[in-house]
Amino acid sequence: MPGVASGVGAVPVDGSGGPDPARVFDWVDRRAELRARAGLTRVTRPRSASSPLLDLAGNDYLGLTRHPEVVAAATSATREWGAGATGSRLVTGTTELHEELEAELAAFTGAEAALVFASGYAANLAALTALTGPGTVVVADAYNHASLIDGCRLSRARTVVFPHRDVAAVERELAAAGSARALVVTDSVFSVDGDAAPLAELAAVCRAHGAALLVDDAHGLGVLGGGGVGALAAAGLAGAPDVVATVTLSKSLGAQGGAVLGPRRVVRHLVETARTFIFDTGLAPACVGGALGALRLLRAEPERAARVRAVARRLADALGGAGLAVSVPEAAVVSVRAPSPEAAVAWAAACREAGVAVGCFRPPSVPDGMSRLRLTARADLTPEQVARVVEVVAATAPAPAAEGGGV
Numbered sequence: 001m002p003g004v005a006s007g008v009g010a011v012p013v014d015g016s017g018g019p020d021p022a023r024v025f026d027w028v029d030r031r032a033e034l035r036a037r038a039g040l041t042r043v044t045r046p047r048s049a050s051s052p053l054l055d056l057a058g059n060d061y062l063g064l065t066r067h068p069e070v071v072a073a074a075t076s077a078t079r080e081w082g083a084g085a086t087g088s089r090l091v092t093g094t095t096e097l098h099e100e101l102e103a104e105l106a107a108f109t110g111a112e113a114a115l116v117f118a119s120g121y122a123a124n125l126a127a128l129t130a131l132t133g134p135g136t137v138v139v140a141d142a143y144n145h146a147s148l149i150d151g152c153r154l155s156r157a158r159t160v161v162f163p164h165r166d167v168a169a170v171e172r173e174l175a176a177a178g179s180a181r182a183l184v185v186t187d188s189v190f191s192v193d194g195d196a197a198p199l200a201e202l203a204a205v206c207r208a209h210g211a212a213l214l215v216d217d218a219h220g221l222g223v224l225g226g227g228g229v230g231a232l233a234a235a236g237l238a239g240a241p242d243v244v245a246t247v248t249l250s251k252s253l254g255a256q257g258g259a260v261l262g263p264r265r266v267v268r269h270l271v272e273t274a275r276t277f278i279f280d281t282g283l284a285p286a287c288v289g290g291a292l293g294a295l296r297l298l299r300a301e302p303e304r305a306a307r308v309r310a311v312a313r314r315l316a317d318a319l320g321g322a323g324l325a326v327s328v329p330e331a332a333v334v335s336v337r338a339p340s341p342e343a344a345v346a347w348a349a350a351c352r353e354a355g356v357a358v359g360c361f362r363p364p365s366v367p368d369g370m371s372r373l374r375l376t377a378r379a380d381l382t383p384e385q386v387a388r389v390v391e392v393v394a395a396t397a398p399a400p401a402a403e404g405g406g407v
């Protein structure tokens with residue numbers, strides 16, 4: 001109605017009688033104010049190519065993102081195929097290199113087949129939406145990654161969330177699901193605390209009830225299992241007919257992109273039905289080439305996987321020894337409890353000031369009351385660098401954080 005304020009506080013300011021377009025987004029400033037009061041402001045911080053910071057915030061677990069062979073593989077893929085994939089996978093976005101990567105990812109992890117996506121996030125949305133739907137039941141761990149949670153929401157399946165790592169609760173939910181098609185969903189290694197899902201037990205429970213198991217192995221690929229073959233192979237589940245995995249190419253493989261790994265018929269189903277496969281431009285050649293280069297390097301140097309696990313344990317032991325409340329790392333992620341979101345932000349900033357970049361997790365990335373520093377081990381960290389990190393994190397700890405005990 002002319003001359004009347006509408007909706008979110010828009011009011012007329014000129015003679016035209018319409019609401020003021022400059023006020024339409026006033027509400028986002030009010031939300032920002034609320035987040036600031038709760039210590040939850042987020043900003044981007046551009047890093048320079050020659051940053052002197054010791055990086056324990058990124059996910060380059062194996063130290064491969066700048067490895068000359070990986071960079072050369074990415075560069076040569078760009079020269080050969082161009083800067084972009086030019087189209088979606090079913091149109092022009094599948095190069096021979098995409099299929100080479102899919103074949104090598106499947107062979108490396110012991111899966112029957114693999115399908116590459118533009119990101120791990122897209123791979124998770126694809127697996128959840130294509131393998132479920134109205135009338136099916138998804139049984140999901142409470143600490144699953146946001147991309148799995150979003151996949152559950154998009155799937156329109158009935159989603160039941162079970163307490164973190166609680167196999168008995170999964171068994172109860174599957175029994176209650178009766179004859180409905182069911183999918184149990186979990187991270188292999190949980191992003192925040194770095195603890196591991198009981199995969200063998202979950203697979204056994206799924207099998208007893210005829211359910212499928214979907215495992216997000218973003219933090220397991222390249223880190224867990226002999227030579228970094230991933231959590232499924234480590235749990236004896238590689239090639240299982242009722243298990244599907246998703247991975248990202250952006251952590252241990254130092255590139256970008258994602259993949260779904262599993263039975264050939266599941267991959268065929270995704271090709272024909274997964275919307276994030278069909279309606280998204282194919283992964284850029286540089287990322288495909290880089291991931292392939294990293295995978296080949298990992299096959300040639302399998303000791304990198306054991307090395308990153310050893311660095312994570314050394315970090316956790318030393319931080320625990322310094323009196324901090326530190327998690328027990330099952331892979332590369334080490335998390336240290338902070339007393340509040342504000343304390344976590346100040347602590348991460350103090351570490352940065354002292355030359356060490358660490359991650360800072362606050363709600364909504366973690367539940368209320370669970371703010372943390374998150375340190376990611378890297379296979380290429382020297383003992384001296386690990387000692388320096390421990391010294392900095394301990395010296396900058398807020399008082400209530402230095403109280404010991406597990407997370």
Ligand SMILES: Cc1ncc(COP(=O)(O)O)c(C=O)c1O
Binds near residue numbers: 258
């Ligand atoms: C457990 C988990 N799943 C999925 C993703 C998403 O992967 P991508 O960054 O390739 O989209 C991440 C990334 O941070 C992750 O930690």
